[in-house]
Amino acid sequence: MRIEKLTTHIGAELIDISLADAARDNGLFAEIRAALLEHKVLFLRNQDIDRSDHVAFAERFGSLEDHPVAGSDPDYPGLVRIYKDENSPPDYYENAWHCDATWRDAPPMGCVLRCVACPPVGGDTMWANMAKAYTDLPDHVKQTIAPLKARHSIEASFGARMSEVDRHALKARFPDAEHPVVRTHPETGEKVLFVNGFTTHFTNYHTADNVRYGQDHAPGGAHLLQYLIGRAAIPEYQVRWRWQPGSIAIWDNRSTQHYAVMDYAPTVRRMERAGIIGDRPY
Structure with missing residues (x-):
């Protein structure tokens, strides 16, 4: 596995690695966890994995949580489907700087987001340190x-x-x-x-x-x-990721915020997110 920084203060891409392997390899997972603490958000391309691999990897960090409004996959509780198509209404919560589910007493520790389908241009996501x-x-x-x-x-x-x-x-x-x-x-x-x-x-x-x-x-x-x-919103604290099918982002929800750019309507964008239960902030 190679780690390449994407900006000075946040974000790194993991290269020559499969998350399916990391879900079953203690040493490899430990390297990824250490990289996450250092870079706060990690990115991967060309991950040919299915939902079971996605969930298995995310559960290495901890138990997954459902979302009371978005819901989750019936076969994989905690795997939230964020699906948009040509007829979807605008989403006023993704395209604002936010930290996931801070309305919980114990907000998520982090998330693993996988791109299933996306437009050729648009629909990027940004993170801030x-x-x-x-x-x-x-x-x-x-x-x-x-x-x-x-x-x-x-x-x-x-x-x-x-x-x-x-x-x-x-x-x-x-x-x-x-x-x-x-x-x-x-x-x-x-x-x-x-x-x-x-x-x-x-x-x-x-x-x-x-x-x-x-x-x-x-x-x-x-x-x-x-x-x-x-x-x-200060650019020096940010990293921006352009999605492709099979791309994945892993972020530390305790130290970042993110913003899903809504510039792709009316097209299809389908993402699946595993949110990991966190602890109460102090």
């Missing part, structure tokens, strides 16, 4: 956000297009999660900026240190949150 995004923050911002926590909501994202009854039922199943604005990566110890498109507001910003009058609350907190979410 949120550890680097935190490291480069000005010191006074780091001091301000160190104690802050924030809410993450499925109701305000996936639930927004539902009826009021269904939206409330979804929130009852998945109440808003509260996470630190800066999380510590459980394996590398890195500090990671942990707010994204699912984040609605800070939960402990309204204190005497930050607010003198009521007018200070919403502009101060809202502007700061949008500034932090916008860090993912």
